[in-house]
Amino acid sequence: xxxxxxxxxxKHWAVFRLIGVMGIMLCLVxxxxxxxxxxxxxxxxxxxxxxxxxxxxxVAAFKKxxxxxxxxxxxxxxxxxxxxxxxxxxxxxxxxxxRGLEGKGVYAMKxxxxxxxxxxxxxxxxxxxxxxxxxxxxxxxVFEGRTAHQLAKQLMDPKQNGNKDMKKLIEHADDGxxxxxxxxxxxxxxPPMSHAEFKKAWLTWLSTGAYAPKx
Amino acid sequence: xxxxxxxxxxxxIDADRDMPLLWAIRDLVGLTGTKFGCGxxxxxxxxxxxxxxxxxxxxxxxxxAEGQKVLTIEGLSEHNDHPLQLAWNEISVPQxxxxxxxxxxxxxxxxxxxxxxxxxxxxxxxAGNICRCGTYPRIRKAIHMAAELQKQKETTE
Numbered sequence: 001x002x003x004x005x006x007x008x009x010x011k012h013w014a015v016f017r018l019i020g021v022m023g024i025m026l027c028l029v030x031x032x033x034x035x036x037x038x039x040x041x042x043x044x045x046x047x048x049x050x051x052x053x054x055x056x057x058x059v060a061a062f063k064k065x066x067x068x069x070x071x072x073x074x075x076x077x078x079x080x081x082x083x084x085x086x087x088x089x090x091x092x093x094x095x096x097x098x099r100g101l102e103g104k105g106v107y108a109m110k111x112x113x114x115x116x117x118x119x120x121x122x123x124x125x126x127x128x129x130x131x132x133x134x135x136x137x138x139x140x141x142v143f144e145g146r147t148a149h150q151l152a153k154q155l156m157d158p159k160q161n162g163n164k165d166m167k168k169l170i171e172h173a174d175d176g177x178x179x180x181x182x183x184x185x186x187x188x189x190x191p192p193m194s195h196a197e198f199k200k201a202w203l204t205w206l207s208t209g210a211y212a213p214k215x
Numbered sequence: 216x217x218x219x220x221x222x223x224x225x226x227x228i229d230a231d232r233d234m235p236l237l238w239a240i241r242d243l244v245g246l247t248g249t250k251f252g253c254g255x256x257x258x259x260x261x262x263x264x265x266x267x268x269x270x271x272x273x274x275x276x277x278x279x280a281e282g283q284k285v286l287t288i289e290g291l292s293e294h295n296d297h298p299l300q301l302a303w304n305e306i307s308v309p310q311x312x313x314x315x316x317x318x319x320x321x322x323x324x325x326x327x328x329x330x331x332x333x334x335x336x337x338x339x340x341x342a343g344n345i346c347r348c349g350t351y352p353r354i355r356k357a358i359h360m361a362a363e364l365q366k367q368k369e370t371t372e
Contacts (some may be wrong), residue, residue: 094257113262113269
């Protein structure tokens with residue numbers, strides 16, 4: 001019996017070897033495909049954004065984007081000076097906390113000394129986020145006082161937008177601090193449209209050529 | 216039970232993680248040097264150090280401080296001889312005194328990060344600590360004096 005099996009193996013060795021090699025190759029291909037799929041997932045957001053220039057649609061989309069960016073929930077942390085703004089009337093932040101080099105305040109007046117990782121309950125209490133900060137001193141990314149034209153140009157200039165390329169600009173719509181604008185704590189108005197609407201307008205603006213309005 | 220390290224001593228407290236740190240420090244641990252002022256991070260009376268930063272304990276939850284290092288006015292120095300305490304005493308800075316543990320804890324962070332602060336630096340660091348008695352000119356003077364005392368202390372050590 002044993003010798004019969006040995007004869008069979010010897011006779012068909014090439015076939016067994018071929019099956020083995022094919023099996024290993026199949027495993028390798030499957031693994032590579034898995035790895036490739038995982039990599040693609042991160043690129044989906046950028047890969048799906050095909051730029052098709054349309055200045056009319058682009059400018060229309062930016063008008064929506066601009067309304068959000070100039071709302072207190074966004075603009076208050078993009079001030080023209082080195083003190084953040086506060087409240088729905090965008091007054092200078094009480095206590096005059098300073099931007100500091102990294103945008104996180106100075107000395108005993110650092111943002112996270114009052115702004116906790118989450119919103120503090122109650123009206124007129126500090127809103128929270130684990131990463132609360134202003135833009136840094138070397139890249140202030142000012143919104144306050146900018147016209148729609150100026151802001152659109154600024155947002156597309158890596159020297160003024162925090163070195164963001166298209167991929168990073170797309171991702172920024174879902175940044176933790178951006179999202180915090182729609183969770184501002186009690187007593188603060190929301191941006192003028194939902195985050196989903198904002199993101200749609202943002203992606204439309206970018207995907208139609210990121211045209212700046214004339215004014 | 217939550218473990219808090221306050222002034223290098225460990226305390227086990229039975230508290231909700233969302234309890235303000237100030238309540239735990241004052242009511243559960245019994246260190247009453249830190250004061251309640253506004254309860255909404257507006258006045259600075261409740262400032263303590265959390266890992267060296269001047270947090271407002273009225274809005275800082277106990278859960279954020281768990282396992283971290285908390286320093287209160289009682290732990291600022293071993294013999295009440297921090298340069299700021301000496302200067303505060305020398306100049307008789309406080310009037311009613313209620314806000315001054317917070318003032319001292321904020322000033323301590325300033326002096327640690329900037330041993331030679333200008334008037335402007337002092338204003339930037341201390342703008343969040345309100346004093347209803349208006350002792351601001353003496354606070355500024357005492358911080359300058361403490362900076363000198365700190366330098367002298369460092370050269371003699």
